[in-house]
Amino acid sequence: MVANQVQTTYSTAPEPIDARQREMLAIQTAGAQFEALKCADKSYSAAGITFVQDGRFTKAKCDGMTVASFIGCFNKEALLATIRSNIADHAHWVGVDIIPVLKANLVLPQGHAFRLDMDPQLAHIRNRGTNKISGYVGGQPSADKQALHLHAELHIFLQSCQAQLTVARGDRLNPGANLLIDGEETVTAETYPELGEKIAQAFNLATARATTTVSMQ
Numbered sequence: 508m509v510a511n512q513v514q515t516t517y518s519t520a521p522e523p524i525d526a527r528q529r530e531m532l533a534i535q536t537a538g539a540q541f542e543a544l545k546c547a548d549k550s551y552s553a554a555g556i557t558f559v560q561d562g563r564f565t566k567a568k569c570d571g572m573t574v575a576s577f578i579g580c581f582n583k584e585a586l587l588a589t590i591r592s593n594i595a596d597h598a599h600w601v602g603v604d605i606i607p608v609l610k611a612n613l614v615l616p617q618g619h620a621f622r623l624d625m626d627p628q629l630a631h632i633r634n635r636g637t638n639k640i641s642g643y644v645g646g647q648p649s650a651d652k653q654a655l656h657l658h659a660e661l662h663i664f665l666q667s668c669q670a671q672l673t674v675a676r677g678d679r680l681n682p683g684a685n686l687l688i689d690g691e692e693t694v695t696a697e698t699y700p701e702l703g704e705k706i707a708q709a710f711n712l713a714t715a716r717a718t719t720t721v722s723m724q
Contacts, residue, residue, distance in 0.1 A: 530604070530698045537597045538666040539572035540590050544636050547587055587636075595632040598640055598665050599625065601699050605663060608703030609642065614711045616655040616718070619646030623661075632665075639664045644710070645678060655718050658682060661706055663699075670694045670706050674713045686713040 546554035556574075559566045567575040567586060575589040602625045613621050623642030631637050644659035660673040672692050676683030691709045696702035 527698055533597055533600070534666070534668055536572045536574070537594060539568075539570040540574045540594050540597075541636070541638055541666045543567065543569040543574040543590055544587065546583065551583075588633075591633050591636045594636060594665060595629045598629060598632050601663065601665060602640060604699040605703040606642075608700050609661070609707060612704060612707035612711075613644070614707075614714065615644060616646065616657060616714060618654070619644055619657070638666055643679070644674075655714065657686065657714065657717065659710060661710075663702070663706075668696050668699060668702050670702055672706065672709060674710060676717070686717045688713075 543554060543556055546556055551557075555569050557568050559568055561576075563578050565577045565581070566573045567577075567590075575586055575593060577585070577589070581589075602623070606623055606625075609621060609623070615621060621642060621644050623640065625640065628637070628640045639662050641663070642661040644657070644661075646656060655676075656678070657674060657676055658679045659675075660679075662671045664670065670693070672687060672694060673682075674686045676686065687709065691713065694702060694705045694709055696705055
């Protein structure tokens with residue numbers, strides 16, 4: 508009698524990734540895309556770009572990540588435009604992730620508003636390859652001398668999950684004393700929703716300190 512033979516097969520499909528891993532991969536890809544943009548004024552090899560044929564597609568790679576894909580012929584101008592468009596797509600999803608978190612968690616002084624207009628910034632990314640999106644907090648001075656009047660800039664980077672903050676008394680054209688303390692200007696996280704929470708925490712701490720100072724004067 509011949510024993511039944513059991514054939515074991517092993518899947519070569521990659522393990523599925525969760526939303527957190529997917530976002531971290533997107534940030535890593537964006538970093539490679541910004542590196543690849545350096546080919547604008549240098550050779551492909553000097554910019555670290557290689558090309559791999561994958562069926563009908565030609566994939567442009569940088570730092571081990573695919574930064575653009577093409578069917579058929581393309582030139583450097585088309586490559587740069589495609590990379591910038593891919594970065595803009597990434598920026599769109601960064602906005603989708605972080606704007607609701609900021610709106611929900613920023614505690615704004617009376618008479619102040621937060622704005623982060625995505626459309627003009629996405630257009631700028633597609634045209635220039637800008638590496639950040641920016642939000643602003645501002646308001647009109649109050650007749651109440653005890654009221655806090657401030658201006659804030661929230662610069663959210665696309666190639667790393669990091670933000671640079673400015674929170675100061677006054678307005679954008681006439682900024683006053685900085686309300687952040689050392690270490691609060693730079694905020695880092697692993698995902699953009701987490702970054703939004705940390706930005707709001709730093710902003711709220713700064714405004715709380717300033718409000719306390721104003722009320723004691």
